[in-house]
Amino acid sequence: MNALWPALRAALIAAGLAFPVVALRTDLNMDNQLVLEPRWSWMLAAMALAFFGKLALGALPARKPKAAPAQTAEPPARTKWIARAGLALIALWPFLALFFAGPSGALKWIDNYGVQILIYVMLAWGLNIVVGLAGLLDLGYVAFYAVGAYAYALLSTQYGVSFWICLPLAGILAAFWGVLLGFPVLRLRGDYLAIVTLAFGEIIRIVLTNFSSLTNGDAGIASIPRATFFGLPFTAGPNGFAAFFGLKFSPIHRIVFLYYLILALALLTNFVTLRLRRLPIGRAWEALREDEIACRALGLDTTKVKLTAFALGAMFGGFAGAFFAVRQGFVSPSSFNFMESATILAIVVLGGRGSQIGVALAAVAIIGGSEILREFDFLKTIFGPDFDPTQYRMLLVGLAMVAMMNWRPRGLVETRAPTVSFGQARQIGADMVKEGHG
Amino acid sequence: MTALLRVEHLTMRFGGLTAVNDVSFEARRGEITALIGPNGAGKTTVFNCITGFYKPTAGRIAMAPQGALDTAAIDALTRSGARGRNGLFLLERMPDHEIARKAHVARTFQNIRLFSGMTALENLVVAQHEPLMSASGFSLLGLAGAPRYRRAERAALDKARAWLERIQLIDRADDPAGALPYGDQRRLEIARAMCADPALLCLDEPAAGLNPRESADLTALLRAIRDEHDASLLLIEHDMSVVMDVSDHVVVLDYGRKIADGAPAAVRADPAVIAAYLGVPDDEVAAIEQEIGA
Numbered sequence: 001m002n003a004l005w006p007a008l009r010a011a012l013i014a015a016g017l018a019f020p021v022v023a024l025r026t027d028l029n030m031d032n033q034l035v036l037e038p039r040w041s042w043m044l045a046a047m048a049l050a051f052f053g054k055l056a057l058g059a060l061p062a063r064k065p066k067a068a069p070a071q072t073a074e075p076p077a078r079t080k081w082i083a084r085a086g087l088a089l090i091a092l093w094p095f096l097a098l099f100f101a102g103p104s105g106a107l108k109w110i111d112n113y114g115v116q117i118l119i120y121v122m123l124a125w126g127l128n129i130v131v132g133l134a135g136l137l138d139l140g141y142v143a144f145y146a147v148g149a150y151a152y153a154l155l156s157t158q159y160g161v162s163f164w165i166c167l168p169l170a171g172i173l174a175a176f177w178g179v180l181l182g183f184p185v186l187r188l189r190g191d192y193l194a195i196v197t198l199a200f201g202e203i204i205r206i207v208l209t210n211f212s213s214l215t216n217g218d219a220g221i222a223s224i225p226r227a228t229f230f231g232l233p234f235t236a237g238p239n240g241f242a243a244f245f246g247l248k249f250s251p252i253h254r255i256v257f258l259y260y261l262i263l264a265l266a267l268l269t270n271f272v273t274l275r276l277r278r279l280p281i282g283r284a285w286e287a288l289r290e291d292e293i294a295c296r297a298l299g300l301d302t303t304k305v306k307l308t309a310f311a312l313g314a315m316f317g318g319f320a321g322a323f324f325a326v327r328q329g330f331v332s333p334s335s336f337n338f339m340e341s342a343t344i345l346a347i348v349v350l351g352g353r354g355s356q357i358g359v360a361l362a363a364v365a366i367i368g369g370s371e372i373l374r375e376f377d378f379l380k381t382i383f384g385p386d387f388d389p390t391q392y393r394m395l396l397v398g399l400a401m402v403a404m405m406n407w408r409p410r411g412l413v414e415t416r417a418p419t420v421s422f423g424q425a426r427q428i429g430a431d432m433v434k435e436g437h438g
Numbered sequence: 439m440t441a442l443l444r445v446e447h448l449t450m451r452f453g454g455l456t457a458v459n460d461v462s463f464e465a466r467r468g469e470i471t472a473l474i475g476p477n478g479a480g481k482t483t484v485f486n487c488i489t490g491f492y493k494p495t496a497g498r499i500a501m502a503p504q505g506a507l508d509t510a511a512i513d514a515l516t517r518s519g520a521r522g523r524n525g526l527f528l529l530e531r532m533p534d535h536e537i538a539r540k541a542h543v544a545r546t547f548q549n550i551r552l553f554s555g556m557t558a559l560e561n562l563v564v565a566q567h568e569p570l571m572s573a574s575g576f577s578l579l580g581l582a583g584a585p586r587y588r589r590a591e592r593a594a595l596d597k598a599r600a601w602l603e604r605i606q607l608i609d610r611a612d613d614p615a616g617a618l619p620y621g622d623q624r625r626l627e628i629a630r631a632m633c634a635d636p637a638l639l640c641l642d643e644p645a646a647g648l649n650p651r652e653s654a655d656l657t658a659l660l661r662a663i664r665d666e667h668d669a670s671l672l673l674i675e676h677d678m679s680v681v682m683d684v685s686d687h688v689v690v691l692d693y694g695r696k697i698a699d700g701a702p703a704a705v706r707a708d709p710a711v712i713a714a715y716l717g718v719p720d721d722e723v724a725a726i727e728q729e730i731g732a
Contacts, residue, residue, distance in 0.1 A: 275580075275581050279577050279587075280571045281577045283560060287564045291552070293551060294547070294551040294552070295564075296534045296535045297491075297546075297631075298564065298567065299539035299544075299634055301535045301536075416555055418612060419560060421557065421559065421612045422559060422595075422611045422612060423612055426612060432614040432616040433554075433555030433614075
């Protein structure tokens with residue numbers, strides 16, 4: 001009986017929520033009039049779901065609040081082997097896809113599941129420097145992605161500069177904009193910092209939309225030169241990549257090349273971040289996250305510390321942007337809206353701020369997860385031909401966020417690894433590590 | 439003993455409230471100077487002015503980390519408008535991090551401010567940011583793993599190890615600072631400040647919350663810092679046994695004004711201090727109560 005009341009209450013709440021959204025559906029009839037089409041069965045289904053769901057939750061044994069250990073031992077060798085196996089899988093992914101799906105089917109698996117996920121892994125690793133290490137909440141990270149993309153798009157279409165020169169330039173330009181954003185927000189903390197970075201992201205997008213003479217506005221910049229294999233274009237002609245290596249021409253060559261390019265860029269981001277963490281600059285970022293005032297009392301110029309974090313995070317965003325432009329061959333402001341910033345931040349938060357492996361796993365889960373919804377076409381046989389699983393993408397991401405914040409509020413990987421140790425390094429528990437002031 | 443810090447006519451106002459009113463004193467090299475006074479006397483405000491966390495409303499704070507304070511040189515520096523030169527600094531003109539880095543004034547906080555999610559060892563390494571940063575050559579040499587950076591890092595770790603041994607925390611070097619007991623955190627914060635190579639170490643209530651045994655350990659540590667590490671100390675303290683035991687020179691503040699300045703024994707006998715801080719004799723309290731009609 002005790003379990004029934006909460007279940008009934010849940011059902012009532014579900015009824016309240018479902019009544020306006022689910023039960024009342026408006027439609028147009030033949031005379032173009034708005035008619036109300038009630039769907040009581042749907043509402044009852046939602047109520048039943050809430051009722052029995054709550055009942056089932058109540059039947060579960062109560063969760064014991066477990067005391068979080070301040071430290072846990074270094075991951076055992078087994079975890080390292082899993083990480084190595086994962087890296088091997090990533091390195092061989094295009095060939096596995098080719099082997100199992102054939103040349104025509106592999107395109108989707110390499111492009112949508114490989115390149116797409118790796119772009120977000122790289123972006124999230126870049127943002128992880130700012131949010132995870134330095135503890136500065138940046139809601140406008142996509143601005144640097146846009147700067148990188150437009151840098152390559154404009155330099156290549158206007159001046160014919162090659163991708164390999166544009167790539168570092170895009171990173172430098174984005175870093176420059178990162179510093180430019182850094183200056184006004186140096187004094188801001190917390191919510192204020194978040195709002196100003198959010199505004200910065202929007203400013204960049206709106207400037208790209210309205211500065212038509214340079215950026216061609218909403219129409220975007222098309223026919224951006226494709227990437228070449230160090231000068232060899234991926235074309236069918238006699239000067240192409242396939243002809244040079246004596247291969248039969250296939251569009252998959254370019255995709256596989258792009259896959260390894262973004263993999264290399266992402267691994268570079270990871271390598272640099274991991275190395276910087278063990279250098280004074282990285283320790284200063286983490287110290288800034290832990291206590292800014294103590295940093296200043298120890299002679300750390302927090303202005304410089306913040307600016308380097310912004311600049312480095314922005315630089316990797318710029319690299320990813322240049323890659324995005326060369327992969328798509330087309331950029332427009334609509335690719336750089338707030339949803340992108342929110343997605344990247346969600347990946348960082350879900351993965352565990354400051355953790356490289358956790359962030360990579362979260363990118364696979366969120367981006368790969370929403371891509372894999374496309375594969376669920378068989379659900380149409382159950383829910384009817386109008387059912388489109390991809391429409392439920394944000395709903396599922398939201399549910400995942402709510403579930404994570406309940407069960408693992410600090411993300412997939414909660415612990416922090418010390419950057420230096422005298423003996424056996426042990427992971428530091430999440431309850432000790434601060435989240436930064438922004 | 440020559441002075442290394444000279445505070446002159448320091449005044450700090452917050453709106454209508456004058457927290458520090460025309461306070462002047464000196465801290466001498468190789469000495470432990472104590473700043474005492476009742477709650478709200480302005481001690482921490484003086485600290486915050488010296489360490490640059492507040493910009494004083496008026497007054498001059500001169501600091502000579504290595505050399506001697508020379509009045510003519512201070513006046514010349516004041517007129518020049520510069521922040522510091524030739525090893526002489528005017529702290530009221532400098533931002534907080536420069537005071538720590540250039541004028542070599544380090545501090546601890548009343549409410550401990552350790553990097554709680556970093557290990558004890560990491561805390562001490564962060565404090566050595568400046569030498570490590572210059573050895574890492576804008577992080578590029580460090581990224582490349584240059585021998586110069588590795589040498590600097592080894593030296594920093596050696597220094598951290600020496601301090602951890604000194605404060606008996608070497609066994610907990612790899613534990614997060616936030617997981618240490620309170621007394622250990624206090625000692626670790628002092629060690630962290632010492633890793634920044636200060637000429638003047640400012641301690642804000644280092645004995646607060648310590649038991650008598652820990653207080654005795656702390657007193658020994660402060661003496662060792664003074665005698666072995668060529669650092670002078672300026673401390674705010676409420677624990678009179680610690681103050682009288684360890685300090686060479688005591689400055690007493692009350693309501694933002696300096697009311698006494700001298701050797702511990704002289705200050706303890708000063709009637710103004712007894713009245714303001716150490717406690718007014720009971721018969722005087724009765725007299726005052728009668729006066730105000732309580």
